[in-house]
Amino acid sequence: MADRLRAMFCDHLSLMRGKYLPAHKLKSDGTRLARPTFSVHWDKDLILDAPHTKCREGIPDMELRWVAEEIRDGWEPDTRVVTGDLYDSEGQRIPLCPRGALKRAVADWAAKGLTPKVGIELEAYAFEIAEDGSVAPMRAQGGVVYGTGPFADPAGFTDAIWQRAEAAGFRLELITAEYDTPQFEFTLAYDEAVRAVDEMVLFRQMAREVALDHGILLTFLPKPIPEKGGSGLHFNISFADRTGANALMTGPKGGPGHMNDLARGVVAGWLHHHKGLAGLLAPTVGSYLRLQPASMSGYWCNWGGDHRGVTVRVSEEGGPKTRLEHRMADASCNPYTALAALLQAGRLGVEAGHALPAPEAGDGFDRTDAGHGVAGSLSEAMDDLAADTALAQALGPELVEHHLFMKRIEVDKTAGLEGAALRDYYIWYV
Known part of the structure; x- marks a missing residue:
């Protein structure tokens, strides 16, 4: 049994972002991150007016959600990995989610x-x-x-x-x-x-x-x-x-x-x-x-x-x-x-x-x-x-x-x- 889960998503810059999470997350679940991650540039500059990021609306959360069947073995000791889709507070996939765009296609x-x-x-x-x-x-x-x-x-x-x-x-x-x-x-x-x-x-x-x-x-x-x-x-x-x-x-x-x-x-x-x-x-x-x-x-x-x-x-x-x-x-x-x-x-x-x-x-x-x-x-x-x-x-x-x-x-x-x-x-x- 792995000790932790590394949950990640691929952002607008093609960077993998995410979190290490405890073993009880090794199931269909989710974790919250700041939606204006999509406002961040290569030099870590926060672009306040980046469209559809809600950066000027309080820097709200989005949720990375995954399903248990997609959790897989990782390459670090005692760590499994997963990626998933990004959702807003109303449970809708956010329009900036690249994985969501592929699923629509x-x-x-x-x-x-x-x-x-x-x-x-x-x-x-x-x-x-x-x-x-x-x-x-x-x-x-x-x-x-x-x-x-x-x-x-x-x-x-x-x-x-x-x-x-x-x-x-x-x-x-x-x-x-x-x-x-x-x-x-x-x-x-x-x-x-x-x-x-x-x-x-x-x-x-x-x-x-x-x-x-x-x-x-x-x-x-x-x-x-x-x-x-x-x-x-x-x-x-x-x-x-x-x-x-x-x-x-x-x-x-x-x-x-x-x-x-x-x-x-x-x-x-x-x-x-x-x-x-x-x-x-x-x-x-x-x-x-x-x-x-x-x-x-x-x-x-x-x-x-x-x-x-x-x-x-x-x-x-x-x-x-x-x-x-x-x-x-x-x-x-x-x-x-x-x-x-x-x-x-x-x-x-x-x-x-x-x-x-x-x-x-x-x-x-x-x-x-x-x-x-x-x-x-x-x-x-x-x-x-x-x-x-x-x-x-x-x-x-x-x-x-x-x-x-x-x-x-x-x-x-x-x-x-x-x-x-x-x-x-x-x-x-x-």
């Missing part, structure tokens, strides 16, 4: 008889922490793409993450070194949407804490080293029908030549809302250092098959593994909000019958068929998101209003920051 698909499922790929860089608290990229001179073992990870922190993940019941598909040393990829098992994101946010927190035990600051920032590649968060999405079968499946083969109307509609919706999605999937200033042409990052409004130069990749694997991969996001986003936005944009595409352009035929480096990319900055991305009223209405207008307000302040606060100064503004949190 799942419900909208359920009304069509479909259950969204997702597999998540995360990329991160490892930094060594000096005695004075400064950080520098971990030294791994022998590191190579798809590297494993001590040349890729001389600190051994990824082995420790794997062991702790297994002990806590996380379902890891793989850990490997990425193209740019010291960068790593972590892939989690496919699951229904809410469970998959619950697993992702808890795994990300666990991985950062285990790495810290080894003197490593593991950062999921989109571009912490300007001269190296960016780190993404890829969502691999499919839909189960009422029988449990993959509703995207048309047969044993996948790829652009074997797409049904559902797949074509979802991809068309993603492309139609490409610029608006960026403001939610890539929501920090550094996101737009990563989102660049010829960067395999999801910059271009394009799609294709087995092509890493596109934003939407239609897997060549067919049968039960048929899926659509969206490659724009980075893990500075709130993943509940990001996946909710993708599900809503895909649904809008299906319902509106948007035309699907031809797949990308260019190489993604010097040649592309895409007509446009995403914004060039977080400020411009907020303008694009504000203009996409259909996406905002589907996702939750209050959530989007709050996001726009807080991110525009973030733009002002980071003006003039470059390189290490910009990285250090975020790195201890993301």
Whole structure:
């Protein structure tokens, strides 16, 4: 029997906040926190006028509620963990609750008889922490793409993450070194949407804490080293029908030549809302250092098959593994909000019958068929998101209003920051 419960939620900054609670809370229960947690900025500044936070209405409570069945083993001694939804004093889920936004998106698909499922790929860089608290990229001179073992990870922190993940019941598909040393990829098992994101946010927190035990600051920032590649968060999405079968499946083969109307509609919706999605999937200033042409990052409004130069990749694997991969996001986003936005944009595409352009035929480096990319900055991305009223209405207008307000302040606060100064503004949190 665990001695305590660690109850957490993922906030607007994608930070895990919560409390340690006594063992008698190891049941369906809740705990109260200040609702204007959603008014807090990266620098701990309290933004009094942040919309829908009630900061100027007495800083009231909200309640984090969880169900017993979702309490799981943790990674700290004698501690179990759980995440849940946020409610107001009247028992209504607050409109700023990212997990609630994802549940609404799942419900909208359920009304069509479909259950969204997702597999998540995360990329991160490892930094060594000096005695004075400064950080520098971990030294791994022998590191190579798809590297494993001590040349890729001389600190051994990824082995420790794997062991702790297994002990806590996380379902890891793989850990490997990425193209740019010291960068790593972590892939989690496919699951229904809410469970998959619950697993992702808890795994990300666990991985950062285990790495810290080894003197490593593991950062999921989109571009912490300007001269190296960016780190993404890829969502691999499919839909189960009422029988449990993959509703995207048309047969044993996948790829652009074997797409049904559902797949074509979802991809068309993603492309139609490409610029608006960026403001939610890539929501920090550094996101737009990563989102660049010829960067395999999801910059271009394009799609294709087995092509890493596109934003939407239609897997060549067919049968039960048929899926659509969206490659724009980075893990500075709130993943509940990001996946909710993708599900809503895909649904809008299906319902509106948007035309699907031809797949990308260019190489993604010097040649592309895409007509446009995403914004060039977080400020411009907020303008694009504000203009996409259909996406905002589907996702939750209050959530989007709050996001726009807080991110525009973030733009002002980071003006003039470059390189290490910009990285250090975020790195201890993301």
